[in-house]
Amino acid sequence: MDTDIMTKAAWLKNLLLDRLQLIAHNKTEMARLDLAGRIYATAHYREGKYLYLIYPKTKDEVRVRQYIGADPKRVEEALAKIQNAKKYEELADQTRQIEAELTLDSYQLGEICRRVERLAPLDLVTESARAGEDPSPDGDKALEPGAGLVTTSINRNVSAEVPLKQMPLSTW
Structure with a gap:
């Protein structure tokens, strides 16, 4: 039983370090995406070749449309920034979830330490x-x-x- 506890403790340490590294990686990637630019809009093509960006409604219920056109360079840049925004949000959600779980785990580990402390x-x-x-x-x-x-x-x-x-x- 003693070696089982120590094996689990070592595994837990490695797992926690892995999660902390994932958080650091996500934050680095989010910073990179932020620098590359993000656009929170939906791509819409008119006549199959003219790109418009349709942004979400604002407080005033105004829906902004931005004309990008058919220039391949501008279209590629706009679509890349839309993808950056989606990836950024995925990473942010994943990071928030892991941080919330680690906060709970930290509390539970503290409780385990207090229980073990009372044993000896x-x-x-x-x-x-x-x-x-x-x-x-x-x-x-x-x-x-x-x-x-x-x-x-x-x-x-x-x-x-x-x-x-x-x-x-x-x-x-």
Whole structure:
């Protein structure tokens, strides 16, 4: 069971890092799309060759139409900007969804940390057990202050000659 928990924790760490990288990638891509230009309009062709952009109605119920024409360069640029707007919104939606899920996950992980903290006496928690730090330079040794020999969760005997400074987990 101990190794199962550690495997899940390592998997969760990698999954969270992946999601954070995806958020960073999305924001970078959104900035690029913003610089390239976005048009929030619908393309409409008259007579099959003249492009018009039809923008959404405004507060005043005015629908703006913009004539682009048949120039291939202008048509391509306008259509690319419409695609940029669609892609931007997709990325923004995905990013908002991931950020919302991560906010919820952060709360739930905090609850898990508080539950686990209540399981063990605080005098077994050392300053080296802070989030993101290895408990000791050579692995996952758990030291009990003043003890000469300690058995860790993976049943390794660890020598504890110098006790480490203690800190409660609730300071995370």
